[in-house]
Amino acid sequence: MTGAPAEATRFRHFHDQLGALKARLLDMSERAEALVETAVEALLAHDMAKAERVLAGDRDVDALxxxxxxxxxxxxxxxxxxxRDLRFIISAIKVSSDLERVGDHAVNIAQSAIRLSKLAAPPxxxxxxxxxxxxxxxMLSDALDAFVRADGVLGREVCRADDQVDALHDSVFRILLTHMMADPRTIxxxxxxxLVSRNLERVADLATNxxxxxxxxxxGKTIKHNLEHAGDPRPPREPR
Known part of the structure; x- marks a missing residue:
C-alpha cells in the first residue's frame, strides 16, 4: 500500500510546482505592466527618475x-x-519570453523619454x-488572466482588442507626420x-500572443496566423 501515498505525494508536489509556475508568471506580468506604465509616465511628465527606475526594473523581469x-x-x-498540463508548461516558456520582451519595450520607451528630455520637443x-x-x-493583464485560468473566451477578446491599439498607432503616425511636414524642426x-507608439503597439502584439x-x-486550437480559419477568404494577420 506504500505506492498510493507516494503517488499522492508526487501529485501534490506536481500541483504545488504548477502553482509556483503560475505565480511567477503573474508576478512577471504585473512587473512588466508596471514598467510600461512607469515608462509612459516618465515620458509625459519628463520625469527622468522614473525613466531610470524602468531601466533598473527590467532586470527583475529578466530574472523572473x-x-x-x-x-x-x-x-x-x-x-x-x-x-493540458503539458500544454500549459510548454506555453508558459513562450509566455515568459513574451513578458520579457514587454519589459524590453518599456525600456525602449524610457530611453525615448530620456532622449526627448534633451530636445526642445513640442508636445x-x-x-x-x-x-x-x-x-x-x-490587454496584457487580461491575457495573463486568460492564460492562467485557461479562459479561451477572454483570450479571444484580447486578440480582438489588438485592432484598437493598431488604429491608435496609425492615428499617432498621421498626427506626427503632419507635425513634421509643417515644421521640420520637430522631426x-x-x-x-x-518610436514610443511603435513600442506600445508591440506590447499589444505580445499580449495578443x-x-x-x-x-x-x-x-487545443491554434489561432495564430489565422490557422483556425484555413480556407477562410479573410487575409491572415500581419506576422509579429
Whole structure:
C-alpha cells in the first residue's frame, strides 16, 4: 500500500510546482505592466527618475524569465506531464519570453523619454499615447488572466482588442507626420514619439500572443496566423 501515498505525494508536489509556475508568471506580468506604465509616465511628465527606475526594473523581469524557464524544464523532465498540463508548461516558456520582451519595450520607451528630455520637443500626441498605453496594459493583464485560468473566451477578446491599439498607432503616425511636414524642426522629437507608439503597439502584439496561447491551452486550437480559419477568404494577420 506504500505506492498510493507516494503517488499522492508526487501529485501534490506536481500541483504545488504548477502553482509556483503560475505565480511567477503573474508576478512577471504585473512587473512588466508596471514598467510600461512607469515608462509612459516618465515620458509625459519628463520625469527622468522614473525613466531610470524602468531601466533598473527590467532586470527583475529578466530574472523572473530565467526562474520560469528553469521551473518549467524541471516539471517537464521530472513529472512527465500530459494533456493540458503539458500544454500549459510548454506555453508558459513562450509566455515568459513574451513578458520579457514587454519589459524590453518599456525600456525602449524610457530611453525615448530620456532622449526627448534633451530636445526642445513640442508636445507630442499625449492623449493617444496614454490611451494606447492604457489599452496595451489591460490587454496584457487580461491575457495573463486568460492564460492562467485557461479562459479561451477572454483570450479571444484580447486578440480582438489588438485592432484598437493598431488604429491608435496609425492615428499617432498621421498626427506626427503632419507635425513634421509643417515644421521640420520637430522631426527628431516626432520620430521619438513615433518610436514610443511603435513600442506600445508591440506590447499589444505580445499580449495578443499570450491571448492566443490561452486559446490553445483552453481549446487545443491554434489561432495564430489565422490557422483556425484555413480556407477562410479573410487575409491572415500581419506576422509579429
Amino acid at each position: 524569465e530565467i526562474q520560469v524557464e528553469a521551473l518549467a524544464v524541471e516539471l517537464l523532465a521530472l513529472q512527465q506531464p500530459m494533456a 507630442g500626441p499625449a492623449p493617444a499615447l496614454e490611451d494606447m498605453a492604457r489599452r496595451a496594459r489591460k 527628431n522629437a516626432s520620430l521619438e514619439y513615433l 499570450i491571448g492566443e496561447d490561452a486559446v490553445y491551452l483552453a481549446e
